[in-house]
Amino acid sequence: MDNIYIANVFHEIADILELKGEDNFRIGAYRRAAQTIESLPQNIEEIAQQGRLKEIPGIGESIAEKIDEILKTGRLHYLEELRKTIAPGLVVMLGIAGLGPKTVLKLNKEFGVETLEDLERLLPLHKICKLKGFGEKSEENIKKGLEQFKRHKERGLLGKVEPQGQAIVQELEKIEGVDKVSLAGSLRRMKETIGDIDILCTSKKPKKVIDTFCTLPQVKEVKAKGTTKAVIILKTGIEADLRVVEPEAYGAALHYFTGNKSHNIKVRTLGVKRGLKINEYGIFKKSKEQRAKIKEKRAKIKEKRIGGWTEEEVFKAVGLPYIEPELREDRGEIEAAFEGKLPHLIKLSDIKGDLHTHTKYSDGHFSIEEMAKAALQKGYQYILITDHTTTVGITHGMDEEKIKRQMEEIDQLNYKFQNPKSKFKILKGVECDIRSDGTLDLPDKILEKLDIVVASIHSKFGMDQTDRLIKACQNPNVDIIGHPTGRKLGERDPYQVDLDKIMDVCKQTNTFLELNAFWDRLDLNDVNCRKAKEKGLKIVISTDAHHVLELDVMRFGIATARRGWLEKEDVINTLPLEQLLNLFGKGGKRIQNL
């Protein structure tokens, strides 16, 4: 039973309870539990077997029992009963932007709306605007929300959204009086998918910034516009939110708008315990008496402002060291920070070479020499050329004959690139297809001659791939498994595979798993990177570049690795050339001794 399935059970419980108007804190507890479970690096079934469910923060007596029930029976009586109390379509309607539980319930009570179709039929009758507390605008907004929902607003992919965010940042930086501009939200945390672009900026003249933001050429629609905040829809369909604050609030606001939500709540709660109020305007100290008064009379009392210029101040105020944005997911980073056990995250500049690249020998667009020059320009010490083999269906993929020719060309180029001042080497490799029976697409006598062999799956995604991959790992010539779960974000789910088992086999056979840095793959993902690290495995971060410019996607791989808590030592292509070659050695499996 996978973690996501169990997490979804608790999300659904939270949704239904929300519709029933239950206590918000109880709802929050289910949500928190769901979020925690979906980002657990370990399989929850294992934790349950060890009787350690309640050690997970946010999981107590009641939720632990429910998890056990789901694991044992595959069902949850409590949820089944809950479902009977409410029309199933109502939960779906919560997904419409602008429609919350109160509105959905009201529409249900007043007009018997139970499904999206009911809502669609109701709208043209213009009855909603007659309801108390509703008007023309509210009705219009519900209509817009429904249309958007039907268009299936998907989250954008990091690699597509990030450039759009950067472009806006650059525009805002040009405005007179603007001091600092930064991306915030999931984009700053470098999540693999992005809901909207969050931007924070400091200026004494917020109006000017807001006006410029709302009239940028890429704006399609202004959704909200206030004195310090605006929301726009870009022509690409992505939403962008801008917040303008005073310079002295920059750190507090940046922390607040970077999130995620549950990380923020934890930090603020820590603040409350220390008699602090932390919001986007700064860190404020209030005495006990003041807090009592606020509660009693709801009186506005001016607290003393004690910081907020930098994010470091926010963390320091609650007794924590600085936590990198990519870690801020409430996945144990706050606890680790308290214990002084935060990882020293890997940086882009740690990378010494790319171990998965394509050339004109298969489906790449550039020659070996052009790819090598591009790698050299990035300051790399090596590039591994890994063209496809024939069964991938790439016309003119690599057969025995062709790969021999490629090796000769690489030898010649390496001779040409020789330079006593700088070390650089083009390494001979291949991205060898793993056939459905787990055998490889090239004979061992060829694979043996290569420096490093990447093996990956490119076909028959429907089958369970566990045995197929295990067999590939056991081949002494296979060094790296490329894009290990085969997913394509927004296109194809990961294939069926027992990754735990694969990782164990990798450990035994000294095979490395790839983190494919291309932004529609990012495979392994952050959670699996962390799992691999916990199992003591090392990772390769490669781009799978088919174009010289695509070597740049390395930064998305690094971001994902950072989200997976990886350090320089966890990634083998941070090694300098000689050490890397020692690691892979000649003939057969290497010694994984770094």
Next chain:
DNA sequence: GCCGTTTTCGGCCCGACTGTTTTCAGTCG
């Protein structure tokens, strides 16, 4: 429902914008 250098009971982060209202509820992040 969870949790405990305020608490095993009584708390639980905080504010902006919108639309509908004359002071606020709902939604969102």
